[in-house]
Amino acid sequence: MGLDFAVVPEYLDRLLLGSAWTIGITLAAAALSFFGGILFAVIALYAPAVIRWPFKTFAWLFMGTPLLLQLFLIYFGLIQIGIDLPAVVAGIIGLGLHFAVYNSDIIQAGIRAVDKGQYEAGRTLGLSQAQTIRKIIVPQAVRAVVPPIGNNMIALLKDSALVSVIGVTELTLSSQLAISKTFRPFEFYLAAAACYYVINLALEAGLHRIERRIQVAR
Amino acid sequence: MDFDLILRVFPYFLQAAVVTIELSVYSTAFGLICGALGTYARLSRHKLLRAVGTAYVSVIRGTPALIQLFILYFGGPQIGIQLDAFEAGVIGLGVNIGAYMTETMRGAIVAVDKGQTEAARTLGLSRSQAMRKVVLPQAARLMIRPLGVNINAQIKGTALVAAISVVELTYTAQRYIGSTYKPFEMFLLAGALYMVIIYVVGLGITFLDGKVALR
Numbered sequence: 001m002g003l004d005f006a007v008v009p010e011y012l013d014r015l016l017l018g019s020a021w022t023i024g025i026t027l028a029a030a031a032l033s034f035f036g037g038i039l040f041a042v043i044a045l046y047a048p049a050v051i052r053w054p055f056k057t058f059a060w061l062f063m064g065t066p067l068l069l070q071l072f073l074i075y076f077g078l079i080q081i082g083i084d085l086p087a088v089v090a091g092i093i094g095l096g097l098h099f100a101v102y103n104s105d106i107i108q109a110g111i112r113a114v115d116k117g118q119y120e121a122g123r124t125l126g127l128s129q130a131q132t133i134r135k136i137i138v139p140q141a142v143r144a145v146v147p148p149i150g151n152n153m154i155a156l157l158k159d160s161a162l163v164s165v166i167g168v169t170e171l172t173l174s175s176q177l178a179i180s181k182t183f184r185p186f187e188f189y190l191a192a193a194a195c196y197y198v199i200n201l202a203l204e205a206g207l208h209r210i211e212r213r214i215q216v217a218r
Numbered sequence: 219m220d221f222d223l224i225l226r227v228f229p230y231f232l233q234a235a236v237v238t239i240e241l242s243v244y245s246t247a248f249g250l251i252c253g254a255l256g257t258y259a260r261l262s263r264h265k266l267l268r269a270v271g272t273a274y275v276s277v278i279r280g281t282p283a284l285i286q287l288f289i290l291y292f293g294g295p296q297i298g299i300q301l302d303a304f305e306a307g308v309i310g311l312g313v314n315i316g317a318y319m320t321e322t323m324r325g326a327i328v329a330v331d332k333g334q335t336e337a338a339r340t341l342g343l344s345r346s347q348a349m350r351k352v353v354l355p356q357a358a359r360l361m362i363r364p365l366g367v368n369i370n371a372q373i374k375g376t377a378l379v380a381a382i383s384v385v386e387l388t389y390t391a392q393r394y395i396g397s398t399y400k401p402f403e404m405f406l407l408a409g410a411l412y413m414v415i416i417y418v419v420g421l422g423i424t425f426l427d428g429k430v431a432l433r
Contacts, residue, residue, distance in 0.1 A: 172282070
């Protein structure tokens with residue numbers, strides 16, 4: 001069976017719809033992983049030991065195991081405890097949590113790098129500990145770690161393909177559906193790869209702009 | 219927590235862990251070869267070769283590993299490449315991690331002080347001699363830890379081949395989640411085995427890194 005790319009345009013609308021889902025899932029999970037990462041970093045550094053240690057165990061478990069395995073845990077685990085979420089929500093939560101743990105690691109380093117005098121000055125000016133962390137430490141820490149977090153977002157975009165395995169109709173599963181009708185895997189997976197590549201370029205350009213803007217603001 | 223069940227399925231998970239280890243070893247070895255070739259191409263003086271290296275890194279790092287695996291395994295037969303799932307896993311994952319290793323290796327080589335090459339060239343060594351005898355031995359030291367990070371990612375990355383039905387750890391966990399409805403237990407069991415593999419490999423990397431450290 002030779003190659004015949006002429007079948008691809010017929011399914012273009014589905015690939016584009018799938019791309020839109022991929023972009024949406026990526027953005028939602030990226031937001032979750034960003035704010036979750038900040039929250040986790042603050043917990044890991046400032047929370048009392050009773051909260052810190054269970055959290056650290058969870059983070060350690062999530063860094064040492066594959067994302068695909070975690071997606072199965074979240075999707076089927078939530079069903080087991082009676083929470084029947086749509087696959088797309090489970091996918092966003094899984095991706096978001098996975099990358100939140102990685103982001104948290106980076107943000108922790110960023111927080112440690114913020115000058116101690118900033119914390120002391122905040123407290124001296126009458127801010128509470130929570131206020132100092134929220135308004136003085138975290139904003140400075142996050143600005144410093146935007147590039148590595150951006151790399152995680154790019155990794156997240158590519159890993160979003162994994163949610164196809166739990167049945168989310170994003171770009172990968174859309175191309176699989178087209179393949180099940182046409183029996184042309186090479187053409188459609190290549191088309192999907194091209195879509196990912198374009199989205200990836202756009203994401204990189206967007207991240208680059210954010211980085212530049214932050215550099216100017218500093 | 220159903221410990222009875224965990225004990226009962228443990229042998230199957232252990233067998234699956236062996237497959238995961240095999241996949242990791244073969245695909246990492248293949249990845250190192252791809253990485254070395256990619257680095258050679260990217261640092262080459264030939265424009266065309268350099269462009270090929272750049273395209274390899276950009277395309278592979280710009281698209282999901284899962285899609286690459288699917289193109290190879292499901293699309294391969296259309297262009298005359300017939301592989302079983304395990305072979306496709308090794309080659310697909312190897313080509314994928316090779317692109318990341320290319321950047322690691324190139325980064326380490328570029329990080330070696332330029333003066334070293336200049337000094338070697340001044341002493342009459344040819345370009346390739348300077349690279350082989352002066353730059354590479356120093357770069358090798360710088361590579362080990364970041365390559366360890368790549369390998370760590372690769373071990374977890376082998377989970378992807380579950381999607382093409384290779385019976386490794388994640389596939390086994392998925393199957394038992396389906397048949398026992400105990401996702402948490404299965405996750406912990408598979409997770410623990412992944413952690414053991416990653417821990418042992420981490421020890422190996424640290425040992426290697428210590429061996430070549432400058433004293």
